[in-house]
Amino acid sequence: MPTLSAGPPVISARQLSKHYGDFKAVDGISFEVPAGESFGLLGPNGAGKSTTMRMIGGVSQRTSGDLTIMGLDPEEHGPEVRAHLGVVPQQDNLDEELRVRDNLLVYGRYFGLPMSYLRPKADELLEFAQLTEKASAKVDALSGGMKRRLTIARSLINEPKILLLDEPTTGLDPQARHILWDRLFRLKESGVTLILTTHYMDEAEQLCDRLVVVDKGRIMAEGSPAQLIREHSTREVLELRFGSERNTTVAAELQGIGARLEPLPDRVLIYAQDGEAALEQVISRGLRPITSLVRRSSLEDVFLRLTGRSLVD
C-alpha cells in the first residue's frame, strides 16, 4: 500500500521508558510504525509489552523518551488520540453491570458517537462476534471465549484507525482464533494499522508484517518474521528427546552436528540447514533418541536464541 507507507509514521517511539521505582518495565525502546502496517511486540510475560501498549493509549505516563501517535503526544492529547484507537486489553474489562448490547452502546457513547450510528453498528458487531442471540444477556453469563469476542467487537465500535491488541487470542479456541485472524486481516486490508502483542509464534507469523522481540523492557531484534528467522536461526531444527534424565548428558555427544546445539530440560534442539541430514549423523554416532522431529525454524527459536529462554514458561 504505497499511499499509506509514504506518509510519516503513525506511531513513533524514541527511547521510550517506564520505570516503577527501581523496576524498569520498559527500558529505552525505539520503533516506528508506518500507516497500515501490522506491527507485533513479541516477548514473554513481563517483557514490557502491555506497558508499551498502555503508553501508546495514553493511559500510562512514560518516565522518559518521546512518543507520538498520528503526530500527537498521547499524554497531551489523550482523548483526541484515543478517538481513533481501538483497544483490546490483555484482560477483558467489560462492564459487568451492563448487558451485552449495552456494553457496545455505552462504550460508543464514551466516544461521543450518536445513537443513530451506534444502534446499527452494535448489531453489526454482535453479528461479527456471533453474539446476536446473547444481546440482552448479562456479561457474567458469557463464557470466557464469548467475553473475549465481545471485547474485540467493542474495540471496533469507533471504526479505529489504529487497533491495539494485547494478547488478543489468549483463551480462544482454535476455530475462534482463525476467525479473528481473518477479521483482523480484513481490517488490515482496509488500511487499519494493527499493533499486537503476543507470545504465540503462529499468531505473530500469520499477522505481523514486522515485529520486535522484546525482553526485560528492551528490544532484542527487529524485522519481518522471515527476516528474523533467517538472521537468528537456521532453516530447519531437529528436535530430539532422549528422556528427561539423559537430554543434557547426551548433548555432549552431539557436539559438532548442525550449526548449533540447544539442550533444554525436555529435549535437545539441533539447528541445521538440513534437519534430515543432521538426524542421520546422530544415528550414525550410535545415539537412539526416543523421538525425533524435523521442522522449520520458527520465531520461538529466534526468541530462544536471543534471550536464552523459551517464550512460554
Place this chain on the structure above:
Amino acid sequence: MSVHLTAQDYALEGSRRPLAALYSRNARAVIARGLLATRSSNWLVMVSGFFEPVLYLVSMGVGLGALVGSVEGPNGEPISYAAYIAPALLAVSAMNGAVYDSTWNVFFKMNFAKLYQGMLYTSLGPLDVAIGEIFLALLRGAMYATGFTAVMALMGLITTPVALLMIPASVVIAFGFASFGMGITSFMKTFQQMEWVNFVMLPMFLFSATFYPLSVYPQGVQWFIQALPLWHGVELLRQISIASFTPAAAVHLSYFLVMIAVGMLLTTLRLRKLFLK
C-alpha cells in the same frame, strides 16, 4: 469498513483547548452509564443507603428522645430531641454517601472492576470520569436527602417550608466531601490505607455536635471540631430546618464552597496520579 484509509486520515491536528489532555466534554456519557447500571443491577444498594439515617433517626430520635425530652434549638427555643438530631443525621448521611462514592467506590472501580480502565481507553479523559462520578454521587445524595426529608415530614419534624432547602444544602455538603474524597483517593494504594478514611469519618460523625451541642466540650476541643467540615454541615442544616438563621450560616455555606473549589482543584491536579498510572 469499506472505505480505504489514506495517509490524510492518519494526520491529526492537536487541540489547543485547555485541559485537552484530561477532558473531552463528555461527562454525560459517564452519567448515562451510571444510570443504566443502577437501573439494571444495584438499586438494592441504593435502597439500603436510604434506610441508614432513617434507622438512626427512629432509634435515637424517638427512642433516646423519650428519655431526653426536649432540648434547646438553634434559636434558643425548645425543640424535640428528634427534631434536634434529624438535620444533623441528614448532614452525616450526605457526608457518608459522598465519601463512600468518591473513595471506596472509585477505588474499587479503578483497581478491581477495571471500569475506569475501559472508559479511559476511549475518548473520555479522567476529568470526564471524575465529573461524571461526582455528579452521580450528588444525584444519589439528592434522592436520599429528599427521602429523608419526607420521613422527617411524616414524623412531624418539619414546621416550615424553608426546611425543604435542606435538600439542596445537603447536595452542597455532599459536593464538598465528594470533590475532596476523590482527590484523597488518588493517594491511596491499598485497602488498608482506605481504612484510614473510616478512621476519620466515624469520630467526626460522633463528635461534630451531632447528638448534643458543642458547648459540652472545653474551648480547645470546640475549636478543633469547628475546623472540621461536618460540624459546619450540621449547623447549616439545623438552622435551615427551623428557618432561624444567624450570620454564621453564611460562614457554614462558604466553608463548603471553598471546600468544593479546593477539592475540585486537588482532584484535577491528581487526576493523572489517580487514573493514569
